Amino acid sequence: MGNVxxxxxxxxxxxxxxxxxxxxxxxxxxxxxxxxxxxxGIIFLIAELVSVYLIITSLANNIWxxxxxxxxxxxxxxxxxLYQNVPGDHSIFMMIYGLVALLYIGLLICFYIANIKDxxxxxxxxxxxxxxxxxxxxxxxxxNQGFPYLLxxxxxxxxxxxxxxxxxxxxxxxxxxxxxxxxxxxxxxVDWVGFRTFTNLLTLKSWSHTFIGVLTWTIIWAVxxxxxxxxxxxxxxLLIEQKGIKxxxxxxxxxxxxxxxxxxxxxxxxxxxxxxxxxxxxxxLRMMGLGSVPWLNDxxxxxxxxxxxxxxxxxxxxxxxxxxxxxxxxRDLYEAAEVDGATGFQKFRNIxxxxxxxxxxxxxxxxxxxxxxxxxxIFLLTNGLPANGDYAFAGSTDLLVTWLYKLTxxxxxxxxxxxxxxxxxxxxxxxxxYNYRRSRSFKEEDMIQ
Amino acid sequence: xxxxxxxxxxxxxxxxxxIAIGCxxxxxxxxxxxxxxxxxxxxxxxxxxxxxxxxxMDLFRxxxxxxxxxxxxxxxxxxxxxTSMILGTLFQVLTAYAMxxxxxxxxxxxxxxxxxxxxxxxxxxMIAVYVILLQMNLLNSPWALVLVYTSGAxxxxxxxxxxxxxxxxxxxxxxxxxxxxxxxIFSRIILPLSMPIITYIALTTFAGAWVDxxxxxxxxxxxxxWTLAVGLYELVNTYSSTEFTLFAAGSVLVALPITxxxxxxxxxxxxxxxxxxxxx
Numbered sequence: 076m077g078n079v080x081x082x083x084x085x086x087x088x089x090x091x092x093x094x095x096x097x098x099x100x101x102x103x104x105x106x107x108x109x110x111x112x113x114x115x116g117i118i119f120l121i122a123e124l125v126s127v128y129l130i131i132t133s134l135a136n137n138i139w140x141x142x143x144x145x146x147x148x149x150x151x152x153x154x155x156x157l158y159q160n161v162p163g164d165h166s167i168f169m170m171i172y173g174l175v176a177l178l179y180i181g182l183l184i185c186f187y188i189a190n191i192k193d194x195x196x197x198x199x200x201x202x203x204x205x206x207x208x209x210x211x212x213x214x215x216x217x218x219n220q221g222f223p224y225l226l227x228x229x230x231x232x233x234x235x236x237x238x239x240x241x242x243x244x245x246x247x248x249x250x251x252x253x254x255x256x257x258x259x260x261x262x263x264x265v266d267w268v269g270f271r272t273f274t275n276l277l278t279l280k281s282w283s284h285t286f287i288g289v290l291t292w293t294i295i296w297a298v299x300x301x302x303x304x305x306x307x308x309x310x311x312x313l314l315i316e317q318k319g320i321k322x323x324x325x326x327x328x329x330x331x332x333x334x335x336x337x338x339x340x341x342x343x344x345x346x347x348x349x350x351x352x353x354x355x356x357x358x359x360l361r362m363m364g365l366g367s368v369p370w371l372n373d374x375x376x377x378x379x380x381x382x383x384x385x386x387x388x389x390x391x392x393x394x395x396x397x398x399x400x401x402x403x404x405x406r407d408l409y410e411a412a413e414v415d416g417a418t419g420f421q422k423f424r425n426i427x428x429x430x431x432x433x434x435x436x437x438x439x440x441x442x443x444x445x446x447x448x449x450x451x452x453i454f455l456l457t458n459g460l461p462a463n464g465d466y467a468f469a470g471s472t473d474l475l476v477t478w479l480y481k482l483t484x485x486x487x488x489x490x491x492x493x494x495x496x497x498x499x500x501x502x503x504x505x506x507x508x509y510n511y512r513r514s515r516s517f518k519e520e521d522m523i524q
Numbered sequence: 525x526x527x528x529x530x531x532x533x534x535x536x537x538x539x540x541x542x543i544a545i546g547c548x549x550x551x552x553x554x555x556x557x558x559x560x561x562x563x564x565x566x567x568x569x570x571x572x573x574x575x576x577x578x579x580x581m582d583l584f585r586x587x588x589x590x591x592x593x594x595x596x597x598x599x600x601x602x603x604x605x606x607t608s609m610i611l612g613t614l615f616q617v618l619t620a621y622a623m624x625x626x627x628x629x630x631x632x633x634x635x636x637x638x639x640x641x642x643x644x645x646x647x648x649x650m651i652a653v654y655v656i657l658l659q660m661n662l663l664n665s666p667w668a669l670v671l672v673y674t675s676g677a678x679x680x681x682x683x684x685x686x687x688x689x690x691x692x693x694x695x696x697x698x699x700x701x702x703x704x705x706x707x708x709i710f711s712r713i714i715l716p717l718s719m720p721i722i723t724y725i726a727l728t729t730f731a732g733a734w735v736d737x738x739x740x741x742x743x744x745x746x747x748x749x750w751t752l753a754v755g756l757y758e759l760v761n762t763y764s765s766t767e768f769t770l771f772a773a774g775s776v777l778v779a780l781p782i783t784x785x786x787x788x789x790x791x792x793x794x795x796x797x798x799x800x801x802x803x804x
Contacts, residue, residue, distance in 0.1 A: 128695060148751060171655055222706045223626035226618045227634075233615065233675030238641055241649030248651075314540060319533050324659040328790065329544045335786030340779040343760055344554045347768065353566040355553060366527065387546065392797065399798040448645050452736075476645050484742070496648035503615060503643045 092125025098303065099194035104188060114210035117237065119190050126183050134176040140164070140174020144251070144516060148264050166265035174244055178235070220281070248491035259487060268398020272490045283490070285466040285478075292378070293474045300385045305439055307386055309431060313423075314392075315403050324412040333392035342455035346371070346382050358398030374471035379456050380471055385452050389442075400434045401427070440510040444503045453477045475499050551783075558772035565768040579773035592755065594774070600666055601751040605733040607670045612677035612729040617722060619677075620684035621710060625696070638679055647738055654742060664745040672743075673733055680725075683796055687721040688714070724796030726787055731782050746773055752778045 091109070099106030104119030145164025197207050208216065217225070241423050249272055252258045253265045267395050297376045315326050333341065349370035357367040370380045404426065413420050453459060454477050459470035468486050469478045475495055482492035556711050557565075558579055585595040623635060653672060654663075662668040679771040684711035696709050704712070715722075746751050749760075756778055786793060 129740075138563065145572075155554070156728070167655065168659075171652065171659075221627045223622040223631075230615045230619045230622065230675075230678035232679055233671075234641070237653055238649065238673035239673050241652030242644050244652040245649050264747075276796070278751040299773070311543065312537055313545075317536055320536060320540070326540055326544070328787065329649075330547055330552065331787070331790060331793075332547045332783075335783045337731065337735040337780050339737060339780050340756075340775045341550060343756075343771075343775065344550050347565055347771075348550055348553065350565060353564070355567065358566075366785075387550075395794050399794065444643075450647075455672050479645060479648060480738075483648075489651060496645055500644050504640070507643060509672070 089297050091202055092195050094446070095198035096191050096195035099191045102189045106198065110194065110197045110207050112197065112207055112210070112213075115213060122183075122186065126179075129179070131164075134179060137169070137172040137176035138180075139173075140169035141177065143169075144266055145169050145264050147261060162266065165260045166251075167260050168192070170251075171240070171244060172239055176374060178240065202255055223303075229427055230447030245493050245496060248489055251496055253489045254491065255392075255487035266491075272494045276491060276494055281467045285469050287497075288463075288466060289469055289473055289475055292472070293447060296378075296382070296449075296474060297443055300312060300389065300446045300449065301439065301443045302514065303382060303386050304436075305393050305442065307390040309397050312397035312401060312488045327394075330394060331391050333387050334382075334395075338388060338431070338451050339455065341388065342384070342451060346388075346456055349380060372455055372461055374463070377461055377472050381452055381456055385446075385449070389450065393442075396435060396438060397431055397460055400431050403434075404430050411475050435441065437510060440506060444506050447474070447499065447503060448476050450476045450480065456479065542634040554772050557769055557774055557778050561767055562582070562771075563767045563769050578718035580777070582770055583773055591747060592759070594755070594777075596748055596754075597599070597750050597755045598777075599750045600749060601734060601753070604666050604669050604673075604751060608733040609726050609730040611670065612733075613722060613726045615674055615677040616681050616725055616729070617684055617718070620681040620688055620730075621714065623681060624685045625714075633754045638681065641679055650739065650742060653739075653790065661745060666744070666748055666749065668743050669740055669751075670735070672739065673729070677729065684718070684721055684725060687718060691717055702800050719730075720792050722753040722793045723789060723792040727785060727792065731786075734782055736776075 095106035095109050097106075099119075100107055102120070103123035104116040104121075107113075107116035107119060111118075144166040147163040150161055151158045151164035153159075170328065193202065201207055208292070211250070248270060250267055251265050252271070257263060258265050258359050276286055277397035311330060315330075320326070349356055351357060352365060352371055353374050354370075361367060367377050371377050409422055409428050411427060414497055417425070424515045453472055453474050457470070457472045459477050463469065463471045466473075468481050468488065473481070479492045479495045479499070482488040484497070556572060558568070559575045559577070559750045560567060560578050561574050561578070583592065586593075598752050608747050623631065656667050657663050657672075660668075662671070691714065695713055699709050699713060734751075736751075740751050741754045741757065744754060758772070759774055
């Protein structure tokens with residue numbers, strides 16, 4: 076930037092930075108225009124005009140709607156001689172509109188602050204006697220330094236509309252009484268109730284009983300499912316990689332098959348395979364004189380079954396990961412051990428195992444978090460059954476997620492479902508945080524690199 | 525010593541064969557069931573006495589007693605899965621590239637946000653997405669599914685980011701000195717190097733759209749707009765006890781493309797899984 080040329084129109088005296096900033100604070104774009112950046116100023120000005128128009132015509136109303144969630148239930152009104160059904164406020168739509176309005180205003184504030192900062196910065200630049208960028212220069216700068224933002228714009232909008240807004244909406248829902256049978260719009264209104272859903276979940280007998288039961292099973296399931304697939308994967312991988320085993324590639328390919336078949340299909344197949352009366356597995360057992368096993372019909376056996384089937388599905392993934400780690404163990408470690416006269420078992424205990432465990436420990440915790448949310452296995456295999464008469468809307472094998480699904484899509488207990496979703500989030504967030512801390516300390520240790 | 529080793533090896537082979545049978549058996553059973561005569565789940569023998577393609581043909585011809593536009597479903601699914609694969613992969617790769625290669629304001633915040641969003645159970649937000657799509661007048665449209673799948677794709681960026689992080693920066697720096705633009709660097713240097721990970725992402729996105737039955741069932745209301753997964757799920761709910769062999773034929777046809785793709789592209793799967801895991 077050596078040649079700072081003085082241009083009479085584009086530079087000015089002392090204090091113009093502040094003036095431009097104040098002008099921009101009053102009306103967006105005004106400061107930019109004083110700075111002689113016409114195109115930019117006009118864009119800011121248009122943004123302000125559009126926003127003011129939107130706020131007056133709808134946004135203010137929408138935000139008011141978010142606060143009240145409507146006050147007119149649908150009702151019968153006398154029109155002439157007849158009673159007619161007059162639609163009232165739809166609390167849930169009002170909630171989403173209000174949320175979108177709030178987000179728009181949040182973005183507007185960011186834009187507004189950026190506008191003031193920009194006016195101040197350019198003004199200062201002009202005080203120093205440099206010229207402000209022309210529109211074309213600004214445009215080019217966006218293409219260069221703003222390249223990552225350019226890449227991220229579309230994905231960010233997508234995530235905002237279809238992930239962030241829905242999640243905030245869902246979190247808000249937990250603090251309302253949006254639930255069948257009495258508070259389903261458009262027939263009825265929905266109101267804010269604070270933490271009542273959470274206290275109900277924990278204190279009302281039928282709910283708290285279900286909640287404790289399902290939560291306990293979810294944790295047992297997540298621990299057992301993770302441990303079995305993880306160590307199963309290690310065992311299978313070691314089996315293949317043993318010295319003297321031929322056709323290693325073939326075995327690996329065969330064992331990946333359960334991973335390659337879409338879970339959705341394989342689980343539905345399993346459900347039929349394990350059918351109590353007609354399924355081939357019980358058929359074979361009967362042929363061997365062992366009698367039938369109530370794979371999916373007995374509360375205890377159903378739990379065993381989902382864990383066994385989950386092993387079938389999950390072991391291939393662990394196996395692939397462990398095979399990757401095994402090939403990365405430096406050969407010379409083993410050679411050194413052999414020179415020292417170590418036995419095969421000693422090599423396994425002191426070299427292979429620590430190496431594998433160390434490299435895959437973070438995955439273990441990730442898989443644990445994944446299993447807490449393992450919807451497919453339970454939903455497709457047992458659908459939460461066998462039924463449990465003591466539970467509210469849940470069966471014996473239901474996890475928190477499948478219970479949430481049933482509460483939402485089958486029973487319209489939206490507020491309870493949201494509260495459970497928030498609890499799942501808290502559990503997973505706690506584990507992830509723990510994992511993150513640990514993996515950081517792992518990196519600092521740098522035992523293996 | 526030698527004898528002991530041989531015993532161990534024989535034992536290992538027996539174990540390997542048993543596991544292999546366990547892996548193959550369910551797939552083999554469903555294929556054989558789909559070729560079996562009659563419509564019941566129960567079968568006297570593993571290999572049916574008489575093989576028939578009747579059930580596959582049933583899927584593709586219109587029948588008076590049930591409404592199963594299987595061919596239409598296949599076409600719908602193909603359309604949705606391919607479009608989502610292209611757009612979703614693009615979104616995911618671009619996001620990962622921006623996060624891996626550039627240092628800009630808000631980067632850390634965005635990455636933490638992606639992590640946090642990933643901790644919410646996915647379909648918890650389904651009701652809200654449903655209302656939003658209703659307002660956009662997109663319910664029952666296959667494009668709604670594409671839109672939602674693509675919008676969520678950026679959240680899976682960590683696998684690709686982990687991969688991009690391993691590409692040495694010196695490559696781009698020298699290209700920058702030679703006057704290449706960011707876009708040229710991405711398309712000429714980064715993309716060719718990233719083909720394995722892109723294959724992995726494309727494959728998993730495709731498979732994800734192919735098998736989704738939860739969200740698709742919520743959005744696609746009319747029967748002729750359904751995808752295979754929705755149709756098959758319906759098939760199970762209504763016909764699985766009465767016409768098991770028909771379900772078997774249907775599921776073989778749904779699973780086949782994905783299974784074959786996965787088996788042939790195994791190498792890339794291993795690549796993706798390991799990249800995602802070690803950089804998690």
